[in-house]
Amino acid sequence: MSRVALPHDAKAGPTKPEVRAVLLQKLGLGPDDHFVEVGSCTGAVTVGAARRAGRVTALERKPDRLETTERNLAANDVAADVDLRAAEAPDGLPDDADALFLGGSRNYEAVLDHAVETGVDRVVMNVSRLEVAGAATEAFRERDLLDEVVQFQVSHGYELAGATSFDSDNPVYMLVGGAGGDGEEVAADGDSVGGESR
Template sequence: MSRLTVAGIGPGEADYILPAVIKKMKKAHTVIAAKRILPVLKELCQDVNSEADSENNKPVFLAMGKIKDTLEQIGEILSKGQDVVMAVSGDPLMYSLYRTICNDPISESWEVDLIPGVGSLQMLGAAFGETMEEALIISVHGRAKTAGSIALAVAENPKVFFLCSKEQGPAWLSQIMLDYHMDHVTVCAGANLSYEDELLESGTPEEMVQKEFPSLCVAMIKNPEPHQIVRPCFLSDEDFERDKTPMTKEEIRVLILHKMKLHPDDVVWDIGAGTGSVSIECARQVPFGTVHSVERNETAVKLIYKNKEKFSADNLFIYEGDAAKTACTLPEPDKVFIGGSGKELSQILEIIAAFPKKIKVVISAVTIETIAEANELLGKYDTDFDVIQATVGRGRKIGSYHIMDTNNPVMIFTAHI
């Protein structure tokens, strides 16, 4: 049966292309690769006719086009019982076309082999004499990464390797280190590895933020003091500036935060923030993320600002205004808490559902009307949403006796939409 071989060819220099790849190409009917690399591959296969003089023994070399067109072309060749080699830069096991091929329905019936290659991150590590045993690998090439997620990764790991993009290169990474006061790390970067115009630089974030690199480059950040980021303990109601503005009670806040399961680099929305008690708790839990607090009541907004200043919550951003209208302007969230929606719950959930990824939403409801609405609306997005009822009673002394003062029961909904 005909087979497709996805072969890694390293950085593209002939010295880094494995003999196994060359052997496969010589036996294949068709070799597909980026246009710039075809001359090298043809040169390596020039003696293919040493055993036979027939033109039919020569592999056909084709330049890779658009992914969809190339996959269709491969399918046609394989259907004729002919083998194909797709030569890809670096290592096909590392952010390569191999995953794209496997995920496309057109390849379901294909027989696919893999030949690994020398990846650009390996080349960078070798250039600086750094091993990869303890390294975390992140690609920002065509992938959206927040500055906080980058800083968190570096804070918790001794080495982080990056596949960079034009906009998110070594200077961008260095600026993040400076923004998060991580000037003790070392930034290393490389481009055109193994070629005559190879570019290698390393230095402090302050030094590397001034350096310019080509759009296709790789970087490594070394942290001599990695440590796990520990979330702070919860606050008490008495810790907040609150005046007479309603506030989510501390026991309920603990349940809400538990349901949200925040990660240190999450982007969080707090809709109907009140005094900002949940916003502040979230901001403390996501030191490498951001919290976006929306509240329409002017008095409450002033209290949120006071609490932001009191707890030095620099990653908390406050918006005064209509919930649904404001939500349209906020960055894509990872988690959303809705404590008050001003009769706009339906619109807010529609805005959240429009994002391409699933987002965890936690809603607290006290009134029967809001409970009924949340139950109906969430069922449209998540048939397995979770709901709990929480009632907190607090002891109060009367004479020589104690009684329990019970607050209104709160329904806490958790869903992914």
Template sequence: MLNDDEFIKTCDVPGPTKEEIRAILLYKSNVCHEDIVVDIGCGTGGLSVEFSLKAEKVYSIDKNPEAINICKKNLEKLGNLDKVSFIENDGVNALKNINTFDIALIGGSGRDLEPILDLVDSKLNHEGRILIPCILVDTKVDAVNKLKSLGYNPKIVEVNVSKGRVIDRGIMMIARNPIAIVYAKKR
């Protein structure tokens, strides 16, 4: 697992997805070397980098050109650039040009979660996996409801990570942003 500090980031493209969250997403995805992965809203590329080291192919998608640029730099530095295709577009339009895949990571939907999930469902291989890290409460509710309407049995895990900082009186725990991970497997 790569350390958060190894990633290039900017004020306009924050990230990466925290190391502990990346570890949980890798575990919950059950990624293997034959999998094709779409990373929608790739940002700095934290997930694209980690999945490029384990999967056959990764599509890194973001509508922000600076995010695509930073993601490329992080893949050159830390990942397997040869396994990644970059698509500078919103999730809906990008998915229209991808045939099938095994894992969908939906980290940035730009308020298009429902149409993205419709497309993901239509292109996800049998027993494919969907993982949605949610910062907003509304996103978890929307994700769970949409997945249920598509016939999935969504699960959710709430993750709160705190990091320790040694100070003169002891160790102070500093909370990182809590995140919910909604995940489901195609039947």
């Protein structure tokens, strides 16, 4: 699969490639899935999802960022039907999503309520601030959505005095679950790989 091209800047960093790889594996998107993204920003996740899911709905409340999503989407090969919406969630959320990603924490409780009400199978939220991660974990638990919390950090090597040193990215907390409640882990191809969550 080709890399995601992001020639247009949204004045906010995209979800890092390594984080996107884990995110897409956790979502386990397949060609029959309707994926919904809240906060598309650069469109990096939108593109990755559109290469796997049959339909994609991406919401972005800032018009300039939605335009960036559209332009970056056009710079990549995607086969999915993509609907870009200028909306602040939960407004604009469809009722038939199979998988949902929250790329930011704005209005996340209302988005989680919508996910429960509409039975979204897979829900993933990325958080970089510790306090928000704690509150969001509780919000997932209160709604019986939480399967797991994953914390990871990526470091990139660079040359320093003829050797390799590392710069680390901000840690990411990834909350994973869904209203389906069956606790099955999903593989990248959409098939379940285990009977219980870890």
